[in-house]
Amino acid sequence: MASHCVGESDGLSFYLARQEDYNDAMGISHDIYGGMDYLPHRFLSWMTEPGRVVIIARRAGKLVALESGLVVDGGETVIVEGLRVCPNERGRGLARIIQTFTDGYIKQLYPGVKTKRLTRGDDPGPEKLRKFNVLARRAVLSLWGNSAGFESFVSGLKKTLYESSSISSCPVVSKLNSEAMKAVLLDPDVCSRLLLPGNLLIQDWQPLKLMESNLQVLERRDLSWFIDGSGEKPWFVSFHTPLYPIPFHGGSLRFNIDLYGTDFTLAKMALTAHLDGVRSEMQGMVVVQIYMHPSIWGELKQFCEGYEVVKQLRDYWEQLLLEQDF
Ligand SMILES: CC(C)(COP(=O)(O)OP(=O)(O)OC[C@H]1O[C@@H](n2cnc3c(N)ncnc32)[C@H](O)[C@@H]1OP(=O)(O)O)[C@@H](O)C(=O)NCCC(=O)NCCS
Numbered sequence: 002m003a004s005h006c007v008g009e010s011d012g013l014s015f016y017l018a019r020q021e022d023y024n025d026a027m028g029i030s031h032d033i034y035g036g037m038d039y040l041p042h043r044f045l046s047w048m049t050e051p052g053r054v055v056i057i058a059r060r061a062g063k064l065v066a067l068e069s070g071l072v073v074d075g076g077e078t079v080i081v082e083g084l085r086v087c088p089n090e091r092g093r094g095l096a097r098i099i100q101t102f103t104d105g106y107i108k109q110l111y112p113g114v115k116t117k118r119l120t121r122g123d124d125p126g127p128e129k130l131r132k133f134n135v136l137a138r139r140a141v142l143s144l145w146g147n148s149a150g151f152e153s154f155v156s157g158l159k160k161t162l163y164e165s166s167s168i169s170s171c172p173v174v175s176k177l178n179s180e181a182m183k184a185v186l187l188d189p190d191v192c193s194r195l196l197l198p199g200n201l202l203i204q205d206w207q208p209l210k211l212m213e214s215n216l217q218v219l220e221r222r223d224l225s226w227f228i229d230g231s232g233e234k235p236w237f238v239s240f241h242t243p244l245y246p247i248p249f250h251g252g253s254l255r256f257n258i259d260l261y262g263t264d265f266t267l268a269k270m271a272l273t274a275h276l277d278g279v280r281s282e283m284q285g286m287v288v289v290q291i292y293m294h295p296s297i298w299g300e301l302k303q304f305c306e307g308y309e310v311v312k313q314l315r316d317y318w319e320q321l322l323l324e325q326d327f
Contacts, residue, residue, distance in 0.1 A: 007056070007106060013096050015106075018055035018067065020048050020284030024300055026057065037288065038207075040067075040083055040087040043245075047083075050221075054110065055083070056103045058095070065090050066099040071207065074213045076113040079327065080207050082120075084258065087324040096168055103325065117327040118319055120206045127200045133292035133323040136199030136208075142291040142305070143314035145253075148283035149309030157282055157308060158273045166226070166266055172274040174225040174241065179216060184238035185228060185238060186211050186219075193260040195293055198322050203292065205257045208322055225278055227271040237262030239271040244282050253286035260293040268293065272301060 008015040023044055030038055047055050052072040057064050069083035074103060081103070086095045109112060122141070136217075146154065151312060159171050178186070185191070192200040201208040209215040213273040224243060229237040246252065247255045258275045260268055272291060293301065300318060305311070 003051045008102060010102065013058040013060055013098065014141045015065055015066070015094075015099070015102050016057050016059065016279075018024060018044075018048065018057045020045060020177065020300075026067055029064060029085055031065070031088075031248075036253070037247050037290075039247070039255070041246070041258060051109075054107055056099065058099050058102070060090075063087075065322055066095050067101040068096075068099045070107050071115060071218075072107070072111050073215055073218060074208075075212060077221070078116045078118050078210070079107050079111070079114050080209075082206065088315065094227075094235045108327070114327050117324050118201075118208050119205060121323065122318065122320055124319065124321060127192065130321075130323070133325050136201070136322040136324055138295065139198055139203065139292045139320040139322065140295040141318050141320055142293070142298060142301055143277060143293070143318070144289040144305060145287065145314040146311035146313050147286055148307075151276065151283050151287055152280060154308050154311040155273065155276045158269070158276065158304065160275055161304065162269055164272075166214060168270065171277050172227065172270040174227050174274045174278040177224075177226050177237075179226075182216050182219065182282050183213070185235060186216065187213065188205055189235065190234075193205075194234065194236060196263055197261060199292075199324070201322065202261070203259060203320070203322065204240070205259065206320070214284065225275070227274045229264075229267050231267075232238060235262075236266055237267035237271060239275065241275045241279065244279055244287070247288070249288055250286050253288055254283065256283075257326060258289065258291045260291060263294050263296050265297060268297045268301055269304050272304070288314060294321075 006014050006016055020172040027041055030040055047053050055069040058066040065087040067085050070079040070081045072079050226240045226246055229235040241258045244254045244256050247253055260271055
């Protein structure tokens with residue numbers, strides 16, 4: 002076994018991924034998620050992220066599969082993500098082999114992990130879902146356009162917002178320090194008030210329990226928040242992850258917004274605030290993915306309709322939140 006090899010089975014050698022594996026990992030990642038792949042942007046930061054394990058499998062030296070897990074919830078849960086298999090090796094059980102190996106490796110390293118959690122954007126049907134506890138389904142609205150288009154789109158949204166409500170200035174997003182985050186997210190009734198999916202907060206596909214140790218994970222993500230300030234406690238909370246590059250359409254930016262709460266007006270205010278907050282950072286083609294409670298999808302879709310410059314990229318689709326004993 003080579004020195005950094007962490008195991009062998011089924012003709013494969015497993016390694017902890019290192020920075021120098023970047024090109025090989027990208028070599029098996031063409032066209033993943035229709036160009037929306039986050040891994041080209043995240044791979045290097047994953048190498049140093051606390052609680053993160055990234056495993057690659059090589060066959061005769063060639064990288065053929067990758068899987069990753071992030072240990073959260075104070076060491077009780079692993080979020081798995083990044084799974085991919087080299088195109089010419091798909092359909093032969095390789096995904097299952099690397100998942101089994103990675104699970105075993107994480108169990109050794111973090112014996113306190115009891116639960117495995119994941120999100121996925123495709124629905125494999127009831128048969129495949131039987132092995133999971135399906136905690137929730139979130140609705141996703143996908144928009145796309147170029148940066149100039151978003152400029153006039155946001156102006157249009159603001160105008161509609163002012164005309165349809167008593168708001169006279171554009172709502173804004175801000176960074177939250179850890180104290181502010183604690184006050185909003187560690188409030189005992191936050192899960193029911195914001196109707197959190199499975200009592201979790203999903204940040205750009207990573208589902209986290211609301212507990213102090215996970216706030217450090219959120220702090221690392223450089224999020225910008227919209228917090229409803231109309232009452233003593235917020236009935237709507239949302240955040241966006243900074244724009245990041247994706248391969249889509251020869252190179253685009255991806256902008257993810259996670260919305261929590263079901264009030265239509267607050268949802269429209271939040272969406273406008275998030276888009277307005279990044280207008281100056283938008284360049285070239287931009288894909289915006291907005292994740293929300295299914296009950297507000299129709300209203301938000303309507304709010305965004307009627308613009309030639311920014312269009313819906315795909316029809317209604319869902320983000321599935323799944324859990325399994327580990
Ligand atoms: C999805 C993919 C990894 C499957 O690889 P594969 O070697 O052909 O898969 P296998 O032959 O082992 O069989 C399917 C297994 O893949 C896993 N799998 C497939 N899609 C998955 C998904 N979206 N999320 C998690 N696991 C998935 C399951 O463990 C499944 O096992 P099951 O049949 O017991 O449910 C592969 O097609 C691929 O790389 N696709 C592009 C990347 C991608 O879509 N990844 C999704 C993960 S988020």
